[in-house]
Amino acid sequence: MAIKTSPAFHVLIPAAGSGTRTGLSLPKQYRKIGGKMILRHTVEKFIQIQGLKSIRVIIDPEHAAFYAEAMQGLDIAPPVFGAKTRKQSVYNGLSAFSPSEQEDMVLIHDAARLFVSQESIYALLDAMSASLAATLAMPIADTLVDADYNPFDRDKISAVQTPQAFKINLLKKAHDFFRNDDRFTDDAGLIAAIGENVALIPGTRDNFKITTNEDMQMAERLLLPQLETRTGFGYDVHAFDPAPADKIRLGGIDIPYEKKLLGHSDADVVLHALTDALLGTIGEGDIGQLFPPSDMQWKNADSEIFLKEAVRRVRAREGRIIHADITVIAEAPKIGPHREAMQVRIAGMLGIEPSRVGLKATTSEGLGFTGRKEGIVAQAVASVAFPAA
Numbered sequence: 001m002a003i004k005t006s007p008a009f010h011v012l013i014p015a016a017g018s019g020t021r022t023g024l025s026l027p028k029q030y031r032k033i034g035g036k037m038i039l040r041h042t043v044e045k046f047i048q049i050q051g052l053k054s055i056r057v058i059i060d061p062e063h064a065a066f067y068a069e070a071m072q073g074l075d076i077a078p079p080v081f082g083a084k085t086r087k088q089s090v091y092n093g094l095s096a097f098s099p100s101e102q103e104d105m106v107l108i109h110d111a112a113r114l115f116v117s118q119e120s121i122y123a124l125l126d127a128m129s130a131s132l133a134a135t136l137a138m139p140i141a142d143t144l145v146d147a148d149y150n151p152f153d154r155d156k157i158s159a160v161q162t163p164q165a166f167k168i169n170l171l172k173k174a175h176d177f178f179r180n181d182d183r184f185t186d187d188a189g190l191i192a193a194i195g196e197n198v199a200l201i202p203g204t205r206d207n208f209k210i211t212t213n214e215d216m217q218m219a220e221r222l223l224l225p226q227l228e229t230r231t232g233f234g235y236d237v238h239a240f241d242p243a244p245a246d247k248i249r250l251g252g253i254d255i256p257y258e259k260k261l262l263g264h265s266d267a268d269v270v271l272h273a274l275t276d277a278l279l280g281t282i283g284e285g286d287i288g289q290l291f292p293p294s295d296m297q298w299k300n301a302d303s304e305i306f307l308k309e310a311v312r313r314v315r316a317r318e319g320r321i322i323h324a325d326i327t328v329i330a331e332a333p334k335i336g337p338h339r340e341a342m343q344v345r346i347a348g349m350l351g352i353e354p355s356r357v358g359l360k361a362t363t364s365e366g367l368g369f370t371g372r373k374e375g376i377v378a379q380a381v382a383s384v385a386f387p388a389a
Helices: 038-047 061-070 086-095 118-127 168-177 187-193 213-222 269-282 304-316 336-350
Strands: 009-015 052-059 105-108 133-139 158-167 199-202 227-239 247-250 253-256 320-329 357-362 375-387
Touching (some): 009 038, 038 052, 038 061, 038 118, 052 061, 086 168, 105 118, 105 168, 118 158, 118 199, 133 187, 158 187, 168 187, 227 269, 269 304, 269 320, 269 375, 320 336, 336 357
Parallel strands (some): 009 105, 133 199, 320 357
Antiparallel strands (some): 105 158, 133 158
């Protein structure tokens, strides 16, 4: 596949604001979502773009510690200290370029627009082959009116986004011309004000700027990991021990009964089937492979050990257990009176709510070894969500 190429360019990211409109005590660009600070997400969007010469972030000196944490491990240019307004901060960033870089291209991008796509960045860079200035901009789909409900022609209006691309010397000229005029809210507006054309390159709806708490919540939803659900099935059978007993272990609890199940461990057929179901979701064999009956350390072992090890292995793969469904096939003992206690016990082992544990019991209508009361069968299905590969 051909490697995408683009002209050489620099990036300036104004990030000196306080971000008060989100209602947060921490400046929004340093708020963590998806495990990273917003500023880190934004910077990483540009690092892999072909042609990148440098990235400079414009920061408030008081935020230096936040910035250092956000950029840890990244090899980028030192930050530039900002000023009271965005316009003045960008001017400080432009002033950091050397005389030999004045003919280079610079992209100005909002720190809080972390969802800009690589395709949009490349489209903007491509447009600069025929323009001195260009910006991403979204066509308006909504009806626009003023306070008196006078409509605007939305076909002639666009919502301006970033990044915006310029020749450094041209943008510096526009800033110098309007040095003491703080009416401008973006850099493309300065270029248009000195009579130069600004090319509008179609942006995307995802490239929104986090401004309010609602925007923050939307960003958090968009960064939720993509999940896949896997289903595992387990089956186990144990015969009754001919020796007399007064209780039987099923589903992690002791039930009064005249027989117990025969096995190397405590023979909890329910937990064994569920253990295999969980192991099935990660492709790690079965309970007999992990806890072989030939190993004496598992003699009379509590089957909770087996189930919890399966849970540990699932969680080590970042799995989240969603649901378990178990069917016990036996003529006796009766499961109904103990169903709720078993659900609570199993849920505790799995780390989920009891309502996420299905437990049913049935008979084989007198047929087969279960019908002859020679043993018990358990079947289990486990549903687990994993990060998508």
